[in-house]
Amino acid sequence: MEKKSLLEPVWKMFSSVENGCTEMGEGDYKVRVATGTSEYSGTNNYIYLTLVGERGESERTLLDNPGLDFCRGAVDEYQVTCSAPLGRLLLVRLEKQRYWVEDNWFCRYVTVEPPGGGGELSFPCYRWLIGDVKVEMREGTARRESEDSLPQLLAHRKAELQERQKTYRWVAWAPGIPKCIDAKTESELHQDVRFDNEKRSDFEGSLQYALLELSLKKLAIRFGKSWDDLDDFKRIFWKLRSPIAEYCMEHWKEDWFFGYQCMNGSNPRMIRRVRELPKNLPVSGDMVQGSMAPRTSLEKELTAGNIYLLDYSIMEGVPTNVIRGQRQHIAAPLCLLYQHPDQGLIPIAIQLGQTPGLDTPVFLARDPPLAWLLAKMWVRHAEFQVFQLLSHLLRTHLVVEVFCVATLRQLPAVHPIYKLLAPHQRYTLEINCRGRTQLISADGIFKRVVSTGGEGLLVLAQREYQVLTYESLQPRRDFLERGVTQLRDYHYREHSMLLWDAIHSFVEEMVRVYYQTDSDVLQDSELQNWIQEVVQEGFGEIPTFGLPGVLQTREELVTLLSVVIFTSTTQHAATNNGQFDWCAWVPNTPCTMRQPAPTDKDAVTMALIMDTLPDISQSCVEMAITWHLGRAQPDAVPLGQYTEEYFTEGRAREVIDKFRQELKDIEKHILSQNEGAELPYLFLLPSRIENSITI
Template sequence: MVDYEVTVYTGDRVNATTLNSVNIKLVGTDGESDRTWLRSLVIFRGSVSTYTVSCPNSLGRLLLIELDKRQFILLPNDAWFPDKVQVKSPEDDIYTFPVHCWISDRETHRYREGKALRIFDESHPLGQYARQQELSQRSVDYDWELYAPGVPYTIKTDDPMTLPDEVQFSFTKSTEFAFTAATGLAELQLKGLVDNQENWKNLDDINDVFRNKDTPLSDYVQEHWKEDWLFAYQFLNGVNPTLIQRCKTLPENFPVTDDMVSIPDGSNLSNEMKQGNIYLCDYKNLDGMPANTIQGIQQYLTAPLVLLHKRPDDKLMPIAIQLKQTPADDNPIFLPTDSTYDWLTAKIFVRSADFSEHQINAHLLRTHLMAEVFAVSLLRNLPMVHPLYKLLIPHTRYTLQINELARDRLIGPTGVFTNFTASGGEAVPRILTRSLSSITYRSLCIPDDIADRDMQDVPNFYYRDDALQLWSVMFKFVQGVIQYYYKSDDDVLRDSELQTWIGDIFEHGFLSQPQTGIPQSFTTVPELTKFATMVMFTSSCQHAAVNSGQYDYGGWMPNTPATLRRPPPTEKGTTSEATMLETLPPINVTVQGMATVWLLSRQSSDFVSLGHYPEAHYSEGTPRQLQMDFKAELDMLSTAINNRNKSLEIPYTYLDPKKVENSVAI
């Protein structure tokens, strides 16, 4: 007889303990062990327990283990979360089998030894069989569903709680986070206002509600929201820094002339455009979209164009706003020289349009739905033993459940977004369809996106500065891992699972539209490296950039109204404080919006920051060292960002690596 020393590591998370009988089987190149009961009445959360599995002869090189769990009579069936199983063979070889998932049923679950293997590395029939069986089951567990025509496919599930256990929230996350505005209303002590449909009488009344529910930045925004410089600053470093672009030629539908705008130091619009000092924000995605009806009242959604000028002091300032796409006598171009309320009202319509463009395109589509496509295709097409699975799986944590909750409780028929925003309801799928048709691969890769928008040298663009540095550090890490496993382009071409993975993304994420530039296959190591970096960046950094500041900039409602109740002015000189207050959303809509953006900006206690890998999927030394190097470089970048922020009036913190979550988890 020979003995194998089996050490079981149970996850240190709530409810990971099991009272059920756990059994193991070892499978090697030369045979398999009997199914062996791990003799313990209770396997505790966070425990490390060692057992002996005896066999008549050596099993050769271990390929996999099988785990199953059975309920004792009179005891409840419960879930168990093993982190990993380590086996010491009679030959003193150590094998590590990563698990990192819940086992809640009576089925037999197979887990491979931790060394990453590409499909053409599988030389043993048992390994090939296990790989095929895993992907066969995953294709059932993670199926696609059409959400709406022209929109990326989503995970097929009846509701968030029927998702596979391994992708659901932890107990901590679930109990901490109920995805309803009621949670925010209660914690912000606003529940007494949810039935008040009256208009605001003055801004001081809004301030009374907002007081003591602010963050340092939201308080600052409340104080300065009317000022032109803060209006312009938000295009660079607010929650939607992806729209602004340099303007060398005015769009034909935005007929701003030299004599309309005032340029300091005797210059004019034409000269400033030639010198690269003019910038444009165009909300054409919203043109013609049907505005919602809220509480029986028609709402209004515009598609503005905004022109901005970089002054000699490097400050960006708005110089012209047109609230609708088609020039006309009843669509005036508003200017800073207009009356106070004409100009302020025009800016309010822009900020409201920015809310919709940000939430539906920059946030929902380009991070949440893209991350879901990447997650589902990864789980369907790459087995746990695949090197790219090990690289990318940490960046899928909680994404499928958070998206299901969003579809149900934010943009579903009874959702907060549907009931309380101008672009809720009918407009959402239409805006998503239009936005997806304009997505390009380059726009998802931050170095290309910055270049295409010609934003390389605009000053005080901290989103760009931090994002480019994060991309560089991440690319270096991804390149190291991929080059370790793929020594040549031929290795990439031979990996049929990789090719199926990218094909699935192209088909279900980008609806087989070649104009997007999304690869349909991989032919080189650099192609694979760039795409994997984009997946990681989108699912972590880009989401942090467009999510984390929602309450900072949207908590003070007049700065980012989710809806507007009066149409845009059709001529100048018709606005006043009274018309502005009538235009802003009423009290109950305001507090629903405050509660929602507060909830979406919260960080949970089981937050995992970028570069942290509490679940060890790699067992080889080189990728593990690369992970440590990655974290070390992120720590250095975090220090540099914090040092820079000390000198800024508005610190830009959203891309501090220590505040970037590893995945789309909120």
């Protein structure tokens, strides 16, 4: 028997597959068993296999010798002999038993070729076998519950979900926000949703590397002290750097660059067009006339739709952090921007609070340069809080986690929607657990260096989820609602719409493969249990979310699945991938402010700015954590690529291939668009978008 250590093509067209089963007789079945490719996937334990058919079962067969087969990446071949006809093959049962020492095993798939040919059947697994355990897998053809009639298959669906519901449970992390997986730390998660060993080692090693390098910088400078001058921040630009971060360092003071980041930085969802000024922003036309193009006015530009607003009212009154005994400070700015015909989007007025008054002046571009610069820093400081906690963590990580938990609890592995979503949920539960324990916990990194660390971040989260809506997660509706469909140089909008349309088209074709009518959707009890759990359990404390608890039509299902996939891929990449680029030059996006917002424009000095910005220690940690979280992952699976191939049928494979080609076309378009650009926008290149939230 030849042992194969190289990966082989897994899926084939199975002409003999009918309704997920094949008529088989007695004789020898050729079986192939594929072991995982990650570190420690292999095992030296005993592995037994049983073929389960409609008419009976094969003998329980020991698969070769322990310690010789089931090596990492191997595809091992065996023969299983049946003395009596099995009828249609329904299941493959794998059993693992300890041999000398316990040794877990990851099985990718099993294929079975019946006696006399007739085509090979594939049984996807993609699970860890831990301890003395039995696992039963179905043939890979996706099937809704109504398409199963055999009692054995219906019982298998039910038993699988009952087991998963014991393993994956809901818990309320905090009141007023979506529920999450019941695990205090990542170590409590089931191995099936944990990082691979290589991922775990890289994740923990990269953070230690960044913190160690920047610790050396702190020792080389002055630990815990303020800077003397803005140029001092260059002293922590050591190995951790990027072309965009260096460009940012050179241009961060410029108004056009400030406006560019409002559209294409890590928080591109805040800006909105206004036709009239907010009543709490007392800006008159003559105040900003010097920022306008010739022969126009603020009133004319409001009417023309060229005035935009950043409103950080959500920050008003949020409790502030105390770091090493020193109270930190926050502001809730209003920032007015103008789409200048020559200069692009530029800020024209900034108020650092929601209530106008003598102590809350309106800062203007004509003010003393240091005063205008500090006002922009305060807006960028609010940006850091909102993009990290709300746009990034809450609106991508935690929203997607709801769908992860519901999918594991309510959809069996044979269900077409489980197969569609599984690749887009890889590693998400573990990275979210790590985020809760290491980033935003009572003693996490936010508590150490971020002005909203501690109680403030929870208040912000609760406020955001009171206004979060399902429609706002749909990019086309979001852009229309914010009035930004005509905003020039809004690369995030253009690229995300290209990707949304590609994802929506892909999902629509996949849904039509498995749901021929709207009634198929409405009558799919497993699917309805899934959406009901998403709404009632996951988002139960968000009364205005707006997602119905019943899916009535294919169109509703397509939109929802597109939102889940778009959020876990494109939207996460837009807020995550560039965070080091925009935050590495700390004055551009400070994580905290150590002095209150200025109340007197004329009193702003360089000394005040340096005393306000993060100190050396805080700056180093900001650089380290944004590099760690924003860097490209070495084991990244790009959007549209599937290392675990759940779909085996030809029609679904054709749709996947079409989706991949469309992503290639988008990639070419974006690269062509950015060729020769001084400041390229490449965060939404399909090849740089991960297929799931893994960091």
